[in-house]
Amino acid sequence: LVRKQNRHEKTMVRVKECCIGDGDLTVIAGPCAVEEEEMTFELARALKHMGVHILRGGVFKPRTSPYSFQGLGWNGLEILAAAGQNAGLPVITEVTEAGDVEKVSRYADILQVGSRNMQNFGLLKEMGRSGRPVLLKRGFSATLEEWLLAAEYIMSAGNNQVILCERGIRTFENYTRNTFDINAIPALKRLTHLPVLADPSHGTGRRELVEPVALAAVAAGADGIMVEVHPQPENALSDGFQSLRPHELAPLINRARAVRDAL
Numbered sequence: 001l002v003r004k005q006n007r008h009e010k011t012m013v014r015v016k017e018c019c020i021g022d023g024d025l026t027v028i029a030g031p032c033a034v035e036e037e038e039m040t041f042e043l044a045r046a047l048k049h050m051g052v053h054i055l056r057g058g059v060f061k062p063r064t065s066p067y068s069f070q071g072l073g074w075n076g077l078e079i080l081a082a083a084g085q086n087a088g089l090p091v092i093t094e095v096t097e098a099g100d101v102e103k104v105s106r107y108a109d110i111l112q113v114g115s116r117n118m119q120n121f122g123l124l125k126e127m128g129r130s131g132r133p134v135l136l137k138r139g140f141s142a143t144l145e146e147w148l149l150a151a152e153y154i155m156s157a158g159n160n161q162v163i164l165c166e167r168g169i170r171t172f173e174n175y176t177r178n179t180f181d182i183n184a185i186p187a188l189k190r191l192t193h194l195p196v197l198a199d200p201s202h203g204t205g206r207r208e209l210v211e212p213v214a215l216a217a218v219a220a221g222a223d224g225i226m227v228e229v230h231p232q233p234e235n236a237l238s239d240g241f242q243s244l245r246p247h248e249l250a251p252l253i254n255r256a257r258a259v260r261d262a263l
């Protein structure tokens, strides 16, 4: 069950040498979408050097407009997996179709369910059968209860390696792309034994707000953060406006660790 049966129940998600929910802060970083090969390899090595634990990168991008860059697909997945291997980082990528779960599982260490698919129950059940850890993002209009029940779909299909990731919700506020629901972090830590991560990139949609919101999430008890990083955000094929430059990530990680250690 997703809900805690007692106060001390805690799930750790193990991915290669890295363990999410073990008390140390987990950092996932990488581009919104996988782009050119050489750039991905270089970025992965730079991220590894900064102490990032897991490389992210979308290859099947659920873009709002069908005319926006849709991701490199299977070629992108090969680039991501190779870049991760080269840098010594496990990789995470989003799966958007139930029929792709098995094949993506052969390349990716963690499967991501995007906000738009949080209640795609066919996809969730397939994730439950995948044998891979699953990072389940919050639907941007989902309540905590609906989100936990979505996680229950994965777990009831036989997979308890589930990570929850708050990525902001729709509110009336439109200065930011989404409203990062800080409340969700401590609430989930009480309700469930699953690790809880924060995505301040989609949660704000503004580069300058990523670090403060990341630190707030860590202060609120998040087990880790997922941050979009791009070597040239102004030329990124998706979400450049919310992507940090690599040199902006290292100080963020240091401050986030300091906040975690101060708890």
Ligand code: PEP
Pocket: 032, 058, 062, 094, 113, 114, 115, 116, 137, 167, 202
């Ligand atoms: C992503 O992390 O690549 C993504 C598309 O985020 P979300 O599903 O939260 O919009």
Ligand code: MN
Pocket: 032, 033, 202, 228, 238, 239
């Ligand atoms: Mn993105």
